[in-house]
Amino acid sequence: MNTATVLGIAAIALILFLAARYIVREKKKGNTCIGCPYADSCPKHRSGCNHPDNL
Amino acid sequence: MRIAFAGNPNSGKTTMYNALTGRSEKIGNWGGVTVGSKEFQLKKEFAGDKEVIAVDLPGAYSMSPFTPEEGITSEYVRTANPDVIVNIVDATNLSRSLFFTTQLLELGIPVVVALNKTDINEKEGTKIDAAKLAARLNCPVYETVSTENKGLSEMIAKAISLAGTMQKAPYLQADIDLHDKNAVDAEDRKRYSFVNGIVSDVETRKTLSAETTQSDKLDGVLTNPIAGILIFAVVMWGVFWVSQTWLGPLVADWLVGWISAFQEWVAGQLENSPAILSALLADGIVGGVGAVVGFLPLVMVMYFLIALLEDCGYMARVSAVMDPIFKRVGLSGKSVIPVVIGTGCGIPAIMACRTIRDERERRATTMLTTFIPCGAKIPVIALFAGAFFNGAGWVSTLSYFLGLVLIFLGALLIKGITGYKYRKSFFIMELPKWKAPSLKFAFRSMMERAKAYIIKAATIILICNTVVQIMQTFDWHFNVVEEGAENTSILASIASPFAILLIPLGFGVWQLAAAAITGFIAKENVVGTLAVVYALTSFIDTEELAMTGGASTVAATMGLTSVTALAYLFFNLYTPPCFAAIGAMNSEMKSRGWLWGAIGLQLGTGYTIAFLINQLGTLFTEGHLAAGFVPGLIAVLCMAAALVLIARKVRAHFDEQYALHKGSKSVNATA
Numbered sequence: 001m002n003t004a005t006v007l008g009i010a011a012i013a014l015i016l017f018l019a020a021r022y023i024v025r026e027k028k029k030g031n032t033c034i035g036c037p038y039a040d041s042c043p044k045h046r047s048g049c050n051h052p053d054n055l
Numbered sequence: 056m057r058i059a060f061a062g063n064p065n066s067g068k069t070t071m072y073n074a075l076t077g078r079s080e081k082i083g084n085w086g087g088v089t090v091g092s093k094e095f096q097l098k099k100e101f102a103g104d105k106e107v108i109a110v111d112l113p114g115a116y117s118m119s120p121f122t123p124e125e126g127i128t129s130e131y132v133r134t135a136n137p138d139v140i141v142n143i144v145d146a147t148n149l150s151r152s153l154f155f156t157t158q159l160l161e162l163g164i165p166v167v168v169a170l171n172k173t174d175i176n177e178k179e180g181t182k183i184d185a186a187k188l189a190a191r192l193n194c195p196v197y198e199t200v201s202t203e204n205k206g207l208s209e210m211i212a213k214a215i216s217l218a219g220t221m222q223k224a225p226y227l228q229a230d231i232d233l234h235d236k237n238a239v240d241a242e243d244r245k246r247y248s249f250v251n252g253i254v255s256d257v258e259t260r261k262t263l264s265a266e267t268t269q270s271d272k273l274d275g276v277l278t279n280p281i282a283g284i285l286i287f288a289v290v291m292w293g294v295f296w297v298s299q300t301w302l303g304p305l306v307a308d309w310l311v312g313w314i315s316a317f318q319e320w321v322a323g324q325l326e327n328s329p330a331i332l333s334a335l336l337a338d339g340i341v342g343g344v345g346a347v348v349g350f351l352p353l354v355m356v357m358y359f360l361i362a363l364l365e366d367c368g369y370m371a372r373v374s375a376v377m378d379p380i381f382k383r384v385g386l387s388g389k390s391v392i393p394v395v396i397g398t399g400c401g402i403p404a405i406m407a408c409r410t411i412r413d414e415r416e417r418r419a420t421t422m423l424t425t426f427i428p429c430g431a432k433i434p435v436i437a438l439f440a441g442a443f444f445n446g447a448g449w450v451s452t453l454s455y456f457l458g459l460v461l462i463f464l465g466a467l468l469i470k471g472i473t474g475y476k477y478r479k480s481f482f483i484m485e486l487p488k489w490k491a492p493s494l495k496f497a498f499r500s501m502m503e504r505a506k507a508y509i510i511k512a513a514t515i516i517l518i519c520n521t522v523v524q525i526m527q528t529f530d531w532h533f534n535v536v537e538e539g540a541e542n543t544s545i546l547a548s549i550a551s552p553f554a555i556l557l558i559p560l561g562f563g564v565w566q567l568a569a570a571a572i573t574g575f576i577a578k579e580n581v582v583g584t585l586a587v588v589y590a591l592t593s594f595i596d597t598e599e600l601a602m603t604g605g606a607s608t609v610a611a612t613m614g615l616t617s618v619t620a621l622a623y624l625f626f627n628l629y630t631p632p633c634f635a636a637i638g639a640m641n642s643e644m645k646s647r648g649w650l651w652g653a654i655g656l657q658l659g660t661g662y663t664i665a666f667l668i669n670q671l672g673t674l675f676t677e678g679h680l681a682a683g684f685v686p687g688l689i690a691v692l693c694m695a696a697a698l699v700l701i702a703r704k705v706r707a708h709f710d711e712q713y714a715l716h717k718g719s720k721s722v723n724a725t726a
Contacts, residue, residue, distance in 0.1 A: 005328040008336050019514045
């Protein structure tokens with residue numbers, strides 16, 4: 001196994017790990033739409049407490 | 056301490072909140088952008104060493120809520136006991152704003168009035184005597200311009216100093232029976248009379264509101280039911296032409312050049328490594344993600360232009376044009392707002408449906424709003440327009456207008472199924488004043504969307520492309536699939552059964568079926584998966600400075616005609632949205648029946664549209680029907696039959712629910 005192959009495998013593993021970690025962290029925070037700039041302020045984040053049915 | 060920011064819709068509350076907290080909450084030049092409350096700590100430059108929480112509330116005209124978002128504001132200021140209320144008053148419309156101000160002043164909580172948008176008043180020659188207004192209202196009044204941070208420090212310092220004091224009201228509502236409509240109306244008239252007295256005392260206008268201005272004349276044309284729609288069509292065509300035919304591809308070319316060079320470099324480094332590694336890293340990860348990121352400039356240009364249209368006040372006029380049509384087909388006038396927001400992303404559009412009071416209208420709008428192509432579908436549209444239609448702007452325009460038509464037809468269908476009768480509903484939205492759009496606002500809006508797009512590409516799309524690449528490389532025994540035996544791959548064996556169902560639509564091959572399936576995770580995946588399964592990692596021709604032309608390798612490799620390409624595009628646009636949007640639909644509808652109805656309707660619509668385009672298009676272009684006409688027709692008829700059965704079931708339930716006598720004919724007939 002040459003150096004390029006080792007680096008290639010390591011790069012794939014690292015990229016996938018970082019991507020998966022980001023997704024898991026966002027999901028844990030309750031963000032269903034990854035990358036959404038308004039996710040923090042999304043009313044969905046708060047279990048729909050502003051929904052008309054809950055008023 | 057807590058400071059609540061309350062005021063009329065579109066008075067600039069969220070802009071002020073963002074300026075004071077450093078947040079970047081969604082703002083827009085129209086009322087109803089904020090649908091829930093938000094809170095965050097004030098910046099140190101405003102709060103000093105104190106911990107001050109700012110609470111941004113949705114716009115409200117009155118403490119008696121007419122809409123759910125007004126209810127949030129009313130409920131908060133009544134029950135959450137904020138230390139101070141900052142009442143943002145639109146200085147360009149003082150008489151309307153002060154009605155709510157006088158109600159807030161009655162709560163006993165100290166109020167500071169921020170006389171916002173005073174820069175517009177200066178331009179229009181309207182003068183307001185702030186000192187006199189403060190004396191009449193019995194509270195401090197500060198002239199502010201949120202967009203320029205003008206007057207904010209003084210206003211916040213005063214608000215902090217007032218915490219713990221009691222507000223004395225300049226006007227007190229009489230002790231009336233709030234259930235007595237006539238008494239309430241009479242009391243409101245008295246309050247208006249009091250407000251008008253203050254306004255005539257403190258305000259000097261150069262242009263009276265009763266006069267017809269150039270702006271009014273322009274509004275008359277833009278909100279005309281016929282001219283308004285035609286102008287909207289032309290404006291949107293212009294947006295698509297600039298973003299997807301001219302400026303977007305020009306910038307994309309530069310980006311794609313870099314991505315291609317990087318991909319070649321990666322492939323070169325892995326020359327002596329196993330082929331699977333090169334395929335996974337160079338083709339799957341770099342190529343697949345790069346194919347999606349290559350469309351980023353097109354998306355960015357489009358968001359920039361839409362932000363300009365929104366900020367200058369045009370999109371609010373579009374809402375006014377669409378309102379009567381929406382009401383006529385059984386939706387709410389307010390359904391316009393989710394549809395306009397839906398051009399950006401389906402999820403906030405679905406969330407915006409909660410401002411619709413009527414449950415049936417709210418659910419119907421939630422069900423239909425994703426027919427408008429969102430930003431994630433732009434790469435799909437751009438790819439097919441570029442590869443099969445020479446980058447024609449009409450493909451995008453048609454996609455959006457067909458989306459609108461499907462919303463109308465879908466609404467009529469739901470109206471028919473639920474036995475809904477036309478009723479009058481109200482959609483009150485103030486037309487904001489025309490203004491030169493802010494390039495800063497548009498740029499920021501564009502960059503926020505770009506960031507979201509890149510994060511999505513680097514996470515979900517990257518992982519999906521990797522999985523697709525692996526599934527395409529291996530068979531079920533985890534042996535590498537040899538060239539020419541691609542049909543034995545895991546991906547091919549999973550997608551092939553679905554591909555059979557797509558034969559009547561003209562694209563019954565496993566590669567296209569696989570791309571459509573991965574599109575349910577995120578719609579950009581359609582492009583990424585096509586790039587991986589066809590080993591086409593550059594959809595933008597770097598030599599021609601444009602999207603790849605009709606005779607390009609993209610069109611040739613996919614083996615689609617213009618007709619089947621259009622059918623495939625529309626299938627992807629009008630079938631159900633991504634899973635995240637379906638989740639949002641579920642939480643808004645709060646009904647499994649309606650959710651499954653929505654998914655069924657969207658699947659049926661996408662399938663039927665693609666079937667009709669393929670069959671009729673082939674008939675017109677080649678003189679015969681396309682393959683799979685009979686099975687396709689049977690599938691469409693089955694869907695129609697399912698609709699009839701659902702309608703009958705719903706109406707039977709309807710009769711049972713509303714029959715006056717248990718033994719009545721209608722109940723017996725359905726029993």
